[in-house]
Amino acid sequence: MGLLTKSNQAPKPELKRLPSGTFTVDADCRIVSSTVPHWVPEAQVRDIGREILAVFQGARHANLPFSELNLQYAAFKITAREMRGGAIIFLSPRPPQTVAAS
Numbered sequence: 652m653g654l655l656t657k658s659n660q661a662p663k664p665e666l667k668r669l670p671s672g673t674f675t676v677d678a679d680c681r682i683v684s685s686t687v688p689h690w691v692p693e694a695q696v697r698d699i700g701r702e703i704l705a706v707f708q709g710a711r712h713a714n715l716p717f718s719e720l721n722l723q724y725a726a727f728k729i730t731a732r733e734m735r736g737g738a739i740i741f742l743s744p745r746p747p748q749t750v751a752a753s
Contacts, residue, residue, distance in 0.1 A: 678736030
């Protein structure tokens with residue numbers, strides 16, 4: 652039957668929740684502590700941590716050190732603070748924005 656169900660309808664796409672919580676990583680990107688939900692893959696959390704540490708390291712190498720990074724997407728916000736070579740990272744879903752009809 653392929654992708655169609657018994658009722659000849661395509662399956663609905665799976666909606667995934669955006670994670671929220673806080674985690675810390677050390678300078679080697681090992682997760683030290685986390686309040687991120689267990690359903691979020693640990694590899695995904697490590698990937699976020701690795702990218703954050705790379706930004707802080709790149710800034711240091713360019714002699715532009717900074718201590719906080721804020722990334723804002725339409726539906727998601729990441730805030731990170733450098734901590735002795737590691738970082739504390741805050742993941743926050745943003746509420747959906749509603750557009751008023753004119």
